[in-house]
Amino acid sequence: MNDGLNQFLGVFFEEAEEHLANLENLLLTLNLQEPDPEALNGIFRAAHSIKGSSGMFGFTELTAVTHVLETLLDNIRSGKIQLQAEMIDVFLEARDVLAQLLDSYRTQEDTISVPTTAITQRLQGLVNRYSPGSATVVEDTGYGLFNTDSSFEPEEPAADDDAYGLFGETVTAALPPTEGDTAPAFGFFDDTETSQASTSAATTAPAPTPSPKASPRVAASEGESSSIRVSVERIDSLINQVGELVITQAMLAQLSLVLDPSEHERIFQALNQLDHNTRELQEAVMSIRMLPISFIFNRFPRVVRDTANKLGKQVELVLRGEHTELDKGVIEKLTDPLTHIVRNSIDHGIESPAERLAAGKPEQGTVRMSAYHQGGRIVVEISDDGKGLSRERILAKAREKGMAISDDMADSDVWQLIFMPGFSTADSVTDLSGRGVGMDVVRRNITSIGGRIDISSATGLGTHITIRLPLTLAILDGMIVEVDKVHYVVPLTNIVESLQLKAEHLYSMSGSSSSVISVRNEYLPLLSLNRLLNLKTEAPPAVGGIVIILEAEGNTFALQVDELVGQQQVVIKSLEQNFRRIDGITGATIMGDGSVALILDIDALPRLAGQGAPHHA
Structure with missing residues (x-):
């Protein structure tokens, strides 16, 4: 042929x-x-x-x-x-x-x-x-x-x-x-007039209406x-080339630092124009890969209908935010996790019509899926009005598997147990659930693209799952910070402000080594990047040091760093593909001088502080 x-x-x-x-x-x-x-x-x-x-x-x-x-x-x-x-x-x-x-x-x-x-x-x-x-x-x-x-x-x-x-x-x-x-x-x-995600991407503008x-x-x-x-391979190649252009532009900017602006004015004007053109080109190319999340959401009416019919349940699906756009690479990784979650909501969460009537609920259960932008991330929420997670059953199953647990664990920690490999509370194995692999796959797929997943549940009221994902997997705007003479990248979307810490701002917590700072009558926990990443050197004194106020998942905290280097657009490189996963780090990038800088996972830092510093080889 x-x-x-x-x-x-x-x-x-x-x-x-x-x-x-x-x-x-x-x-x-x-x-x-x-x-x-x-x-x-x-x-x-x-x-x-x-x-x-x-x-x-x-x-x-x-x-x-x-x-x-x-x-x-x-x-x-x-x-x-x-x-x-x-x-x-x-x-x-x-x-x-x-x-x-x-x-x-x-x-x-x-x-x-x-x-x-x-x-x-x-x-x-x-x-x-x-x-x-x-x-x-x-x-x-x-x-x-x-x-x-x-x-x-x-x-x-x-x-x-x-x-x-x-x-x-x-x-x-x-x-x-x-x-x-x-x-x-x-x-x-x-x-x-209607297009769905396929093996090729299409860039479409409204066609003029003929007379x-x-x-x-x-x-x-x-x-x-x-x-x-246009084939996806061509778009990916174009994005990779734009990424290399961003790195080259950063290298030229680094080399220009040794030049006298008064003697090389035209060179600096050209570099500024290159920076402007590179940014516009990057935004235009990235928009080609951006697709509405409806490419995923549109398959779930069928999933809900078939699953509910198979289980003899009545379930309504409510979709919100279908036009929220995110990177095609993220969409591809998100499909399987969402399918697992929705099926579990119907199988384990939504009760049978008879059980719902006995509990004073309508016969028909509801599964809601929504998506929206929050800062520089995409938030996808899946909730149901079913019976909720059973704390007792989860803890009992964890004990049966020999996991280290305690009865006074916080609910949020108990819910995270369902993501452990082989963990399932199903009474029997069916083609829908019971093998303990679904939720493990969910978390693995979400974390592989720099996202995280959280669960909240109330007995008799239902379960709410929140997935936070990066808007794109290619390029981000970041603030370069230095800690122990190593550069790290903090995404600009998480930064509220930066300041130099004064003695009157710092407070020690009684009975603890933790500290808080006061910023405009608001008390924020102070975290040290040296301790969070388990660096060998001691953190410098907090007073007189640089502190960045960060916001992640609705929480605000302060992060102590050694120095602010400057703002820069960076190309995201996968750390897991080239090295291995590190807690608190979501990726890496190549700086203008050819060195490697690590991109911080801001959402994970407060969690690391609560668990203690991680250990890295």
């Missing part, structure tokens, strides 16, 4: 996935009693579009399923058949079968294991049951299921349909352009010019 056709196939698979995601979202929001006509039309167009382009590539099984699906959907939207609850279940199963077929075609594997025949017969059965007069006989031809009165010729598009995009209605084969041919359009399908007199070809051209599909 030549490269031209491979390129077209790649676009086909991406757009097919987008249509399947759109179809699923619309199905889950349909009102059975009064279905929205626009939603029905959207579902029909998704199936219609996939069918049209799959037939051009000879994907017969895919065409067979979408043909029967399209027939049933067309009867529903035209009012010939009344929408039934069982149809939604079958439609969703058909969507899963179509996704399996796409995977098989993409990997060029055999489609025998995909239940194409079974789902097509179920769809045709619904047509026969609710509209016997219009039913058609379905036979197995060996290639998939084909209707005996149809050879799957492309149908005339509905009045509100566009052409298929890349291929017009009269195209008979999907062939790559020969030399000298006009380049085809990028898209296959007629519906591009009623505009020809279809002109309108398509206008729409095509508004977006372009």
Whole structure:
């Protein structure tokens, strides 16, 4: 298969996935009693579009399923058949079968294991049951299921349909352009208003609305010019190059320190302009990778529906902040943890309808998911109104496993036990829970991207889980500080102010070696970076030293450092991939002089102070 056709196939698979995601979202929001006509039309167009382009590539099984699906959907939207609850279940199963077929075609594997025949017969059965007069006989031809009165010729598009995009209605084969041919359009399908996360990223701007007199070809051209599909690998390469440019700019700024500004004025003007241009380029490139968290959230209505049905529970999902944007790399790492958490909320948290009624609650439980910006981080919250975590059961399970615990542990420490490897309070192992690996994976995935996860719970009221994540995994603005002649980076988003400590500001805690400082009548704990990182040298006297006031997770504290070096934009490098994980450190960066500076995990510092200084080799 030549490269031209491979390129077209790649676009086909991406757009097919987008249509399947759109179809699923619309199905889950349909009102059975009064279905929205626009939603029905959207579902029909998704199936219609996939069918049209799959037939051009000879994907017969895919065409067979979408043909029967399209027939049933067309009867529903035209009012010939009344929408039934069982149809939604079958439609969703058909969507899963179509996704399996796409995977098989993409990997060029055999489609025998995909239940194409079974789902097509179920769809045709619904047509026969609710509209016997219009039913058609379905036979197995060996290639998939084909209707005996149809050879799957492309149908005339509905009045509100566009052409298929890349291929017009009269195209008979999907062939790559020969030399000298006009380049085809990028898209296959007629519906591009909804896009889902796929293996490629798309940068899209609103297409201009064509005038009623505009020809279809002109309108398509206008729409095509508004977006372009770019592979993730190319975007990652571009971001890496921008990161190297930031490091180079920092090196030039470092070298310029030995120059006399009065004698080299033009050089300093050029460096200032380079700094400005580099920052603008970095922000523009980073925005390409920023995606709304709806790319994750949109899959959870289906997860909640399927899990609740399997457990015989009634659960409503409430989503907030779907348009909150974060880095695509963070999104990819967040999908599995959120799936584990939501399933656990339904399985362990939400009670059965009978239990909820007995507890004075409504039969239907609620799971809430929200996302929002807080400083330079993204906060994702998942909560339920179930029975909450059982402190007694968790402690009993911990004792059974020989963990070092005590009865007077704080609730927040008890809840953290559920993240231990192999820890589970489930009475039996099911395909949903009980093996003790889910929550362990959750914390590992979250911490691997510089995030943290916290739990609060109240018996009978439910559980609230908060995940804090970095906005991006590439570049941040930081304050460079020096401790024991080593540079560290403090993210600017955590800094409230800095000051030189005076004697009247410092207070000692009775019976403790800890100290607090008074800043505008507010008492803040004073932490020393020397002690937190277990450095070999003693911290200098606090009085007369530099203190940075920091805010993390709603708490404010003071951090003593030796010196403030200056503000700088730094490129984040993973410490775990290149060395190993260090408590209190979230990453590393390369400074302008070529040295390595460690990026502080501000959220973790108060926790380290409470646990005692960590030990590092």
